[in-house]
Amino acid sequence: MPSEQTLLDTFLGAFEGTISVLLTCFAGYVSARCEMLNRSTVKQVSKLCTTLFLPCLLIVQMGPELTVSSLSRYWIIPLWGLFSTAIALLLGWAGQRLLSLNYWTIIACGRPNANALPLLLLQSLESTGVLSQLAPDGDDISETLSRAQSLLLLNAIVQQVITFQLAPSVLRLDAEGGPSKLDDGGPGTLRPGPGRILPVVQDEERVGLLDGEEGREETDGVDGRAALGPIEDMPAYRWPKSLRFAERPVETAWAYMSPPLIGAIIALIFGLAPPLHKTFLDEDGALYPPITQAVKHLGQLFVVLQTFTVGAELALVPTAAAGIVQCAWVLSVRFLAMPALSVLFVWLTAGRGWYIDDPLVWFLLVLIPAGPSAMLMVSVAELADVDQGPIAGYLTIAYLLSPLMAIVCSIGLAVVGAKS
Structure with missing residues (x-):
């Protein structure tokens, strides 16, 4: 059983790590507030992270x-990610039913930050020495970090699939109670018809005032009205x-694809095919220095960026009051119920031979x-x-509370130490 001094050192190390994550997020917030970044740039960078850097990292x-x-050996990681997400979604659904919360709270309860935040937290735990407690005897700490990141990314793929398949339909339920923007006949609406495949909506609060200074600055001389013109039907490929x-x-299969999922499929093919594994993934492989190293450098950009x-998104998205009850319910699920459930799961199952006997x-x-x-x-x-306002308002509070992860980390390490 870990001593009190060990637990204190673990908590302080984890707290320093979470503060490092929060400061990285805060740097993006300040940059956006100081107008060094605009909404269009942040969206493009975020898309670049998801479509290029994350697949490379995977x-x-x-x-x-x-x-x-x-x-x-590691099948328990994606399985627990799927199972725990299902439980969190059920808790979100129960809160929505019992307390008449908005539907976005269901997704907020069920979808943790499975990519950048835990990956950066692991890097911080390595620098503070906390991660060394989970390294096997004779294992280098950098190897332990690399293995931990790989296992977290297994769960990240599960989370990506759940989000893109479930979240849009659930979030749209919040808009069903009000008048539809697509049939109100207002001046900002272009109805679908011949020559259009989708309705195009001009929302001045989202795309900017095209006649204003900010709108002219963001379009860089391009006539914004042309972008809102008819979208001609493209001939279907035969x-x-x-x-x-x-x-x-x-x-049908392509409709379920996303860049992270494609990256995971490529990783699976390279990992399971010995010739490809040796050529691309082994450090002495023929194509490792010219190709895999370049992919590795691109992947390393994802976590911090x-x-x-x-932080920049939180600064630029117009926030609105999310509601005390809604925030309290979601935060209690994310920072209390799910950590307690995961600690209980590890306490009851670890070391019984049901899955790999590995403290990490x-x-x-x-x-x-x-x-x-x-x-x-x-x-x-x-x-x-x-409406993104209440979601952004909730996320601002949630990320300000992210140092609470230090408590989760210290309790988790205490449980792991007791079961080892």
Whole structure:
């Protein structure tokens, strides 16, 4: 059982790590407030992180661990990520039903920040020496960090799939009670018809006043009205008759794809195919220095840059009062209920031979369901045409409370130490 001094050192180290994460986020917030970044730039950087840097990180971090033997050892990570998310979503649904909360609270309860925040927290725990307590004897601390990041990314893929398949339809329920922006006949609406495949809505609060100074600055000389003109129908691609049978399955599968999922598939292929694994992922492989190293450098940009853009998003998205009851319910789920559930799960199951006997895995099982909700909720709300104000207001409070993760980390390490 860890001593009181060890627990205190662990808490202080974890607290320093969470403060480091918060300051990185705060730097993005200040940069946006000082007008060094605008909304368009932040959205582009965030999209770049998701579509390029995160897939690169998945390939170089997950690929070496995605062997048959590794998957047979670490299956508990994605399974617990899926199971704990389902429980959190049920808690969010129960709160929505019992307390008449907005539907976005369901997703906020169920979707933790599974990418940038825990990855940066692990880096901070390494620098403060906390992570060394989970390193096997003779294992280098950098190797432990790399393995921990790979395992966290396994869970991140599960979270990405859940978010993109579930969140938009749930968030749209918040807009069903009010008048639809697509049928009110207002001047900002372009109705669908011949020559259009989607309705185009001009929302001055979101795209900026095209006739104002800010609007002219962001368009860089491009006529914004042209962007709101009719969208001409594009001719559909005709599959050859011999391949027509595969058209519907391929289009259905492609509809579920996202850049992180594609990166995970590439990592899985490289990891499970020995020739590709040796060529691309082994450090002495023929293509490791010219190709994999470049992919690795791009992937390393994700963690800090994504956390930085989280702060910038919070500064630029118009916030609104999220409601005391709504915030209290979601925060209690994210910072109390889910950490307590994960600690109880590890306490009852670890070391019984049901899954791998590895203190690092046990600690990650505690860490995975905890912490603030994903900042991705703001982007999904924008795509679903739902008011982002209350969500941004809640996320601001949630990230200010992120140092509470130090308590979760110290309790998790205490439980792991007791079970080891």
